Amino acid sequence: VRVYLGIDLGSTTTKAVLLDESGTIVGRGLTNTRANFEAASSAARAAALADARLTLVSHTLPNALDGPHQVAYLRRELERSSRRHRLSRLRERAHALAEKDGPALERATDALFVTLSGPTLDAEAEVSFQDAVLSAAAEAAEFASASESLPYETVMGVFERALVVDEADPTQIAPEWMLEEIRGAAATPLALREAIGQALAEPIAIVGLSGTGYGRHRLPFAKSEIRSEILCHGLGAHLSFPQTRTILDIGGQDIKAIQLDAEGLVTSFQMNDRCAAGCGRYLGYVAEELGVGITELGPLAGCSSCPSRINSTCTVFAGAEIRERLALGEKREDVVAGLHRAIVLRAIGLLARSGGVHDQLTFSGGVARNETVVRMLRHEIVRHYGTDITLNVSRDSIFGGAIGAATFARTESRTAC
Amino acid sequence: MNLVQKDDAMVRQKAMAATLAARQEHAHAEGKKVVYTFVPGNLTELLLSFDIVPVYPEVEALRSGMRKASDGYIRAAEQAGHSEDVCSYVKCDVGMGLSGDVGEGEGKLPPPDLLLLSSTGCATFFKWFESLRRIYGSECSMLQVPYQADGVITADMRQYVVDQLRNQVIPTLERVTGQKYDEDRLREHLRRSREAEDHLVAVLQSAKQHPSPIDAWFGAVYYVGPIFTAWRGTQEAVDYYACLRREVEDRAQKKLGPITPDGPLVEEKFRLVVEGTPCWTNFRELWQMFAAEGAVVVASTYTKVGGLYDTGFRHDPDRPLESLAEYCLGCYTNLSLPQRLDLLERYVREYDACGVVVHSVKSCKAFGAGQVLLLREIERRTGRPGCMIESDLVDSRYFSNAQIRNRLESFLQAVSMRRKAS
Numbered sequence: 101v102r103v104y105l106g107i108d109l110g111s112t113t114t115k116a117v118l119l120d121e122s123g124t125i126v127g128r129g130l131t132n133t134r135a136n137f138e139a140a141s142s143a144a145r146a147a148a149l150a151d152a153r154l155t156l157v158s159h160t161l162p163n164a165l166d167g168p169h170q171v172a173y174l175r176r177e178l179e180r181s182s183r184r185h186r187l188s189r190l191r192e193r194a195h196a197l198a199e200k201d202g203p204a205l206e207r208a209t210d211a212l213f214v215t216l217s218g219p220t221l222d223a224e225a226e227v228s229f230q231d232a233v234l235s236a237a238a239e240a241a242e243f244a245s246a247s248e249s250l251p252y253e254t255v256m257g258v259f260e261r262a263l264v265v266d267e268a269d270p271t272q273i274a275p276e277w278m279l280e281e282i283r284g285a286a287a288t289p290l291a292l293r294e295a296i297g298q299a300l301a302e303p304i305a306i307v308g309l310s311g312t313g314y315g316r317h318r319l320p321f322a323k324s325e326i327r328s329e330i331l332c333h334g335l336g337a338h339l340s341f342p343q344t345r346t347i348l349d350i351g352g353q354d355i356k357a358i359q360l361d362a363e364g365l366v367t368s369f370q371m372n373d374r375c376a377a378g379c380g381r382y383l384g385y386v387a388e389e390l391g392v393g394i395t396e397l398g399p400l401a402g403c404s405s406c407p408s409r410i411n412s413t414c415t416v417f418a419g420a421e422i423r424e425r426l427a428l429g430e431k432r433e434d435v436v437a438g439l440h441r442a443i444v445l446r447a448i449g450l451l452a453r454s455g456g457v458h459d460q461l462t463f464s465g466g467v468a469r470n471e472t473v474v475r476m477l478r479h480e481i482v483r484h485y486g487t488d489i490t491l492n493v494s495r496d497s498i499f500g501g502a503i504g505a506a507t508f509a510r511t512e513s514r515t516a517c
Numbered sequence: 518m519n520l521v522q523k524d525d526a527m528v529r530q531k532a533m534a535a536t537l538a539a540r541q542e543h544a545h546a547e548g549k550k551v552v553y554t555f556v557p558g559n560l561t562e563l564l565l566s567f568d569i570v571p572v573y574p575e576v577e578a579l580r581s582g583m584r585k586a587s588d589g590y591i592r593a594a595e596q597a598g599h600s601e602d603v604c605s606y607v608k609c610d611v612g613m614g615l616s617g618d619v620g621e622g623e624g625k626l627p628p629p630d631l632l633l634l635s636s637t638g639c640a641t642f643f644k645w646f647e648s649l650r651r652i653y654g655s656e657c658s659m660l661q662v663p664y665q666a667d668g669v670i671t672a673d674m675r676q677y678v679v680d681q682l683r684n685q686v687i688p689t690l691e692r693v694t695g696q697k698y699d700e701d702r703l704r705e706h707l708r709r710s711r712e713a714e715d716h717l718v719a720v721l722q723s724a725k726q727h728p729s730p731i732d733a734w735f736g737a738v739y740y741v742g743p744i745f746t747a748w749r750g751t752q753e754a755v756d757y758y759a760c761l762r763r764e765v766e767d768r769a770q771k772k773l774g775p776i777t778p779d780g781p782l783v784e785e786k787f788r789l790v791v792e793g794t795p796c797w798t799n800f801r802e803l804w805q806m807f808a809a810e811g812a813v814v815v816a817s818t819y820t821k822v823g824g825l826y827d828t829g830f831r832h833d834p835d836r837p838l839e840s841l842a843e844y845c846l847g848c849y850t851n852l853s854l855p856q857r858l859d860l861l862e863r864y865v866r867e868y869d870a871c872g873v874v875v876h877s878v879k880s881c882k883a884f885g886a887g888q889v890l891l892l893r894e895i896e897r898r899t900g901r902p903g904c905m906i907e908s909d910l911v912d913s914r915y916f917s918n919a920q921i922r923n924r925l926e927s928f929l930q931a932v933s934m935r936r937k938a939s
Contacts, residue, residue, distance in 0.1 A: 330927035
């Protein structure tokens with residue numbers, strides 16, 4: 101198959117999308133952007149290619165009733181295999197680093213990894229490998245350091261250094277050999293083995309590419325292949341929801357309010373400036389402060405019946421704000437709901453600056469995955485713009501920019517032909 | 518490597534700047550009086566007729582910004598108690614005062630014998646000179662210029678300014694300098710102002726051509742330098758503007774684009790109108806961002822803050838005080854929001870711009886207010902899109918390359934997409 105690659109290098113995550121020649125999405129890949137843009141771009145691209153192989157498998161599977169089942173099984177196996185390989189490579193890296201500092205640190209590091217496998221190999225978890233492994237290690241390092249009478253920071257430091265090196269290694273996920281491995285496993289059903297074989301035999305050729313996002317100038321692409329994320333998000337939302345006229349995108353470090361015309365072309369936009377208050381990073385910080393996972397925040401806020409009145413979305417002061425409120429006796433869920441509401445109010449202000457909300461409104465970006473934010477946004481939209489606005493949110497919305505970039509690659513190469 | 522092009526006008530301007538710096542530094546030694554005054558609504562011709570050496574605090578602040586010295590001055594002012602939200606020109610200027618008054622070219626700026634406050638559209642001016650008065654202990658004389666709230670200059674408004682000039686400002690200048698007011702000298706200066714203003718307008722309007730031979734924001738900042746400050750009303754200014762005009766007309770005739778920091782602009786891809794002051798600390802960087810995209814500013818409002826000449830006003834030697842009053846009342850900073858909007862609309866149409874960029878200044882409350890409204894309204898009236906970039910005058914903490922570049926590129930790419938689609 102001939103595919104078009106779109107990469108969105110965000111501040112927090114990097115997204116890659118592959119489109120086939122008809123414009124259908126055949127692969128999606130997502131990775132953290134912690135290490136560097138080059139590594140993140142390679143990793144997201146590899147993940148999208150792996151996903152494309154799964155799409156091929158699903159195409160080649162006979163129309164048996166359990167086809168989707170088998171693909172889901174394969175997806176899980178692939179994720180598990182990938183996590184297993186990464187964990188073992190991480191262990192080797194950490195061991196090599198610890199070795200240089202004496203046997204006590206070496207033993208502590210090995211002990212740390214013994215307790216890591218469980219949570220990090222859960223292939224169905226919402227949490228990424230990096231997040232899972234980091235939080236599990238933070239806990240495990242307590243015991244590992246105590247048992248060797250070493251400072252906690254020393255043990256955790258070795259682990260973090262190994263993780264940084266590992267994240268910067270673009271060869272993290274190689275779908276082909278992992279699929280070969282699954283094909284060879286005795287547990288894999290016969291029909292699936294055949295489908296994997298066929299899918300692997302099919303070459304995937306990237307015939308056009310386009311990049312967007314904050315790191316876009318670092319991509320090894322020509323200037324003409326670099327697109328602004330505003331345009332890509334606009335196009336991505338237009339393709340997913342053709343009636344979109346206004347887009348709200350809340351990502352890791354910025355909020356974008358974009359107005360589109362009927363063809364999906366950007367007519368105006370506004371972004372937050374100089375400060376990432378009220379963005380994804382804010383929620384990440386709040387979660388850290390409360391000691392919960394970022395995906396638990398929405399449900400926690402959802403339990404509130406009386407959100408606290410919080411107007412500031414300053415990330416730096418969020419910790420102090422939370423502690424103060426809790427100390428005054430306010431409930432956790434109310435405080436968290438208040439913080440969610442503050443995010444939505446900030447977004448509403450930006451939408452107004454960009455020219456208001458016009459039907460339909462598409463909400464995208466990582467924060468659109470938070471259901472409480474969506475619910476509160478819907479409430480505010482009704483309050484300010486009435487009940488005639490359709491609000492589109494899809495779980496794939498995080499890929500909006502990458503979809504737009506891939507579409508640019510596809511249309512540009514068609515014009516070139 | 519880029520070949521640095523130095524035209525005759527540029528060489529002249531550099532020499533004029535050096536002359537002024539020396540004149541300021543040695544003013545007191547030569548028995549001259551020094552007056553600090555603001556660019557919008559300045560009375561330079563009147564000051565020159567008293568042999569006064571003027572100093573313009575905003576200009577000193579922006580020069581500090583351009584030579585990367587402003588951040589230190591701002592810190593000094595903040596240590597002295599000024600808030601982070603105070604106008605960064607003020608803090609830079611106060612910081613300079615507190616740090617020994619090092620001016621352009623390391624020369625020392627003389628302390629003022631008089632602070633002449635012309636309140637042309639900016640409310641901060643009052644507090645600014647209150648601060649300077651405290652530092653220097655000098656006298657402050659105020660010229661109150663009524664704001665054009667209703668969008669017109671009435672006879673009463675003009676008379677109010679003329680009366681102040683006659684009854685307060687001139688007697689103060691006479692007392693401070695010990696010289697008598699000489700209206701003939703003033704008329705002579707005003708005649709030269711008018712001549713230079715004609716040349717300047719021709720230079721600015723050359724941007725109506727395709728391609729524009731000048732950049733009317735980044736480039737024109739240099740062009741307005743002499744006429745906004747101590748040179749208005751002098752023969753040097755007349756000669757400078759005549760020379761500049763010849764050079765620009767020559768470029769226009771040859772269909773050459775403007776010179777940018779990276780050499781001559783090869784292809785004019787976007788024609789923009791800009792509202793707002795440049796960011797002085799990152800001036801070159803910002804200009805390069807525009808130039809890299811082939812974006813040329815064909816008209817700007819900033820180049821009208823020290824005098825709005827392209828709508829017809831000229832200093833008039835036959836009506837000396839009246840025309841000085843009209844000059845003050847008519848500066849861009851003294852216009853109402855609807856007037857600013859009309860001017861921007863006019864620029865978009867007359868200069869055939871494909872869009873408007875608003876540079877919003879973090880520490881300027883006076884002109885930041887209403888800018889989103891301006892943008893939306895211009896889009897509505899002209900159908901051309903607008904974009905807002907945000908940083909500051911001389912506080913580099915508020916300049917984020919990635920954010921501004923992101924916005925500018927997004928905007929220009931959207932403009933091209935729409936162009937292709939139509």
